[in-house]
Amino acid sequence: MWVRLINEWLPRIRIRIHLLFWVVIGLSFVTGNFTEIMTLFVIVIIHEMGHVAAATELGWTVSEIKLLPFGGVATVEEAVASQPLDEIIMAVAGPFMNVTMILLAQFLWWAGIWSADWAEFFITSNWIIAGFNLLPIWPLDGGRIVQALLCYLWPYGTAARFSLGTSVVFAAVMLGLGCFFLNPNLVMLAVYLLFINMQAFIRFPYQFIRFLMEKYIAGQEHLPLRSVSLSPDVTVKEAAEQLRRGSYHLFLIRGPEGGLLAEEQLLEAVLFQHQRDIAVSRLL
Known part of the structure; x- marks a missing residue:
């Protein structure tokens, strides 16, 4: 997995460095904490590489990694319409790398390779970074997990x-x-x-359109079928609000002139035919 990650994906990933990142580095020189600050950013990068490795295994495309003054963010292109479980796996992969580094630091300490002070700093830093990222705030890992569960x-x-x-x-x-x-x-x-x-x-309306477009492009007929019963006067836009991640939808339009409406028909009406405000019964 890691060999494929290095050979195939890393050359394509753009790394963006926030301006304040350099300010923090400069302050670390002044305060004499350069080694500690750089260690924290190495931990952050390894944390983000956990996300990249998980995304690679899931077949997603990681477009960039942003290095911020207090962490990092991996931008994934295929995450919006994917299975919620895949999102959870990808989010957990970062803190998992922190736990792995903690275990490694414990071993290096017990083996006498690292001093107790340095091992304690390294372990504490990993716990803080993992704990912060698991806060239920988007786009932190915890926020992504909460959204996927919802x-x-x-x-x-x-x-x-x-x-x-x-x-x-x-x-x-x-x-x-x-x-x-x-x-x-x-x-x-x-x-x-x-x-x-x-x-x-x-900006969520644009994000929602991206979600609809990804579902349309993916052609997700292989996913579990979810039936949705709708009144004939429900608009196409309102029907699109019923779409879920990781499911293929079949809409049952009630009434004497009702019938079945496939997910792709609804998506075509929303995305390409500019029929968002008409009743879904008119698509039959």
């Missing part, structure tokens, strides 16, 4: 909007705690997470 209960649009809305609330609470305890690092993290979640919420 997709088992609700259609994608409902699950994603609820996930982003709760992420805004959690980020706002984090910001309040950071201000109360006068913690600048927590404030910076909260402001960033609050900004990207509000931005994602505003």
